[in-house]
Amino acid sequence: MASTIKTASTRRLGAPDSRTRGLLLDAAEQLMLEEGYAAVSSRRVASRAGLKPQLVHYYFRTMDDLFLAVYRRSAEHNLERYAAALASARSLQELWKLVIDPGGTAFVMEFVALANHRKAIRTEIARHAERFRQMQLDAVARVLHGCGSPANSCPPVVAVLLMTGLSQVLVLEKALGITSGHDETLAFVERCLRDLNPSGA
């Protein structure tokens, strides 16, 4: 009754800041991006990290906990990186560059697929997305306000959704091997941005 306390409901679990735990998260994240969430199993994660399979369940009670941890860590990281970039963006052009960066989008897409039928992850994504949206909104509103065009242009929320949507199709289609119309669209967006704010970057 001494060493294995487990407080009647939870079994022994590894420390959240362990180095090994981090390695497992790395491996899971890689696997997920390369082969999809269905390929992420405890054995595969461990072998990719060069560790024993049981370690996965030593640090994460269930596989869902693993997925959540992977998502949380990456989302938090992206949020910080993005916040800094957004804060220093001074033009719509710079914001657009941030939005169409395919780095985060691919990652999010895979999680969206996973989240589609796991509510714990779905709500976590929703929470982060709202924070994300708010950040973008502030930045766009600030920049839009700085370069005028109140009635001519569209409300900031709409601009954010438009940019997000466009970025999503472009990234997704590129991944599928579809590229028709992409160049024209990118050129069009840049033309629009230049019309709104001729000073450029």
Place this chain on the structure above:
Amino acid sequence: MASTIKTASTRRLGAPDSRTRGLLLDAAEQLMLEEGYAAVSSRRVASRAGLKPQLVHYYFRTMDDLFLAVYRRSAEHNLERYAAALASARSLQELWKLVIDPGGTAFVMEFVALANHRKAIRTEIARHAERFRQMQLDAVARVLHGCGSPANSCPPVVAVLLMTGLSQVLVLEKALGITSGHDETLAFVERCLRDLNPSGA
């Protein structure tokens, strides 16, 4: 060597137009939408259809063949339905209504996730997407040409991509439970369309 001919490379397979085969396709499609592609296994598909598991492999050599068949059947069906609707659409407003219909989008999203790491399905999706895009393009070009605004507006391809992107974010976010900015965006789009073509319809 008589009954089991199998021509040395392929084993015996069920007829493509069999009623049972259709039931299996139905079951697989349902499962996929309700629980994700990871939940589609031969046993589960069969039990959902009220049939024996071996029938799945009697009609489809591999699970990938099953997925491909599910996709092909549904995509073909959507394509026809869409073609008819597009052909009869006379205004941008009507086209927009077709684009934001969430029916097909959810289905496509699940397959995109699956396709991400199965090249046979990926190329099939790409093929259909290109046909789809071309159809939309023709329709948009026709309608845009009909209501003028050559320089003021954007090229048809860009319009299609914009609409597709917007539809994707809206559907995807709604599924996740995120709705901030959606109403404003829908209102904005309708305002834009009315500016382009006041006659509405």
Place this chain on the structure above:
DNA sequence: CGTACTGCTAGGCAACTGCCCAGCATTGCT
């Protein structure tokens, strides 16, 4: 010294997977 805790592991259970084979009964052709 003993005690408590930590990181880690050997081993295993029950469930599930894709896929195959041999064989049944029915139908239709000759």
Place this chain on the structure above:
DNA sequence: AGCAATGCTGGGCAGTTGCCTAGCAGTACG
């Protein structure tokens, strides 16, 4: 009647999965 094709099934193999239990060796601390 004879024969072949068809729809279907009982049974099974080999592999993978999530998750658990019991325990080992090392360290910190009284």
